[in-house]
Amino acid sequence: MTKTELQKFKDILLAKQGELAQVLRNREGIAIEKSPDALDEVQHAAERELAIRNLDRESQLLRNVRSALRRMEEGAFGVCLHCDQDISPKRIAAVPWTAYCIQCQEAADRSQVDSSESFDELLVNAA
Ligand SMILES: [Zn+2]
Secondary structure: OOHHHHHHHHHHHHHHHHHHHHHHHHHHHHHOOOOOOHHHHHHHHHHHHHHHHHHHHHHHHHHHHHHHHHHHHOOOOOEOOOOOOEOOHHHHHHOOOOOOOHHHHHHHHHHOOOOOHHHHHHHHHHO
């Protein structure tokens, strides 16, 4: 990968990081909102649950973006964390914060039906 390409992805990652940090800050209020009205409470509970789920997903994404930036500092950006092969440029262009090549990601998705997040966590904890 050339310096220009790296810089381009760094810009994308930094922008994404800022955007997610902003979203997560704004969400904190919603997630703990309470209502004294019982009917409202049911509605709010559903909204809270959705907000918390989004929060989880966005927190996970933010972690991925941050570790991609860290790998960039270490000169390991674009290399699969699992098999050490270069991740295809097409995949990086589509998902710049990805840590895995498509083969490893698909293998992870297959073995962990519920989510690939735990696979990410596993490797992060092992690192
Ligand atoms: Zn791989």
